Every structure is written in structure tokens, then in C-alpha cells.
Amino acid sequence: MAAGDLTTLSNLRAWLNLTTDAADTLLARLITAVSAFIQGPEALGYQVPSQNYSLVLNGHGGDVLVLGRPPLTAVASLVIDGVTILPASTSTAYGYRFSPSAVWLKGYVFTRGRGNVELACTRGYAATPADLEQAALELIGVRFKERDHIGQDAATMSGQNITFSTRDMPASVKTVLQAYKKVAPV
Secondary structure, eight states, rough: TTTTTTOOHHHHHHHHHHHHHHHHHHHHHHHHHHHHHSSTTTOOOOBBEEEEEEEEEEEEESSEEOOOOEEEEEEEEEEETEEEEEEEESSSSSSEEESSEEEEEEEEOOOOOEEEEEEEEEEEEOOOHHHHHHHHHHHHHHHHHHHHGGGGSSSTTTEEEEEEOOOOHHHHHHHHHHOOOOOOOO
């Protein structure tokens, strides 16, 4: 399994109901390719697995900085205009606190400026959310099955007309990806 893969070969083999390892090389390549697509700019726009970030952000003059996706899971340091802000020890103490989607301040503000906020943090998921993994499995399954009729939208087999889907992905996959899509804070 490559770093950033959203599912495992064993989960994919189970989803596809494959009992031999004959297609494992192809399946592993599809897992990595579909995982890269899902996390790329055309779909989610961020890496799903948890990782460390050093962000340089613009201050806006308020006391809340909305980050959106991927979820924020830890803050290592926060510096505004060269001043280190410490975590608030209680809900009423001065400092910063955070949620999965924002950092908020008590007794400070994110002063207006370009690149004046430095945030060292951890964002992402410790494990791929189940619905997102299922969406990856479904999209990989579609790509795996489509390889036998690339470029075809219809065929006749045993006197029956068969029409192949020409959609880029199933609607169920699009719905899940939309729920996780990175959106710019307003």
C-alpha cells in the first residue's frame, strides 16, 4: 500500500469478490491512482491521511480563523506578527483553542496582514472515513471493470444490445466526495 492510499488491497479484493491474487498488481496501481485523483484538486483538494503542516496565513482582524477541511487535530504552535500565542489552559484563559475547522483566540486577534499568521498543526484523518473508503472502492471497481470496454459506449453480445455508462464516476461516489470537498472559508 502506497502512502496516501484510501483503501487496502484486501478490502478491494473483498469488494470485488476476487479470490485469487492474479490481478493484484493492477489493483494496487488502481488503488494508488484513484486515491491520488480523489485527493487531487479536481475532487477533494487535500490529502486525507493525517499529516503535519506549517501554514502561513493572512490575518483578518478577527478572533476566529476558519480552516475548513481537512480537519484540524492538533496545534503545535501559533505565531501572530512574531508573537507566540500559547494554548488557553481553560475556556476563560487567554490564548488559543481549536476545533476541527477553526482556531479561535481569547485576548488576542489575528491582526490584519499578509502572511503574518504562522500555524504549525496536524490535519487530516487517522484512518480513512468508512464512507470515503467505500467511495474509493466503488470508483476503483468501476475503473477495473471498464478496462474491458475502453472507448466503447455500446456493444452487441449474444444478440443483446448492451450500453456502457460513460459517466466519469457513479453518482454515489460524487455525493460522498461532495461532503468531504474542501471549500474556501467565507
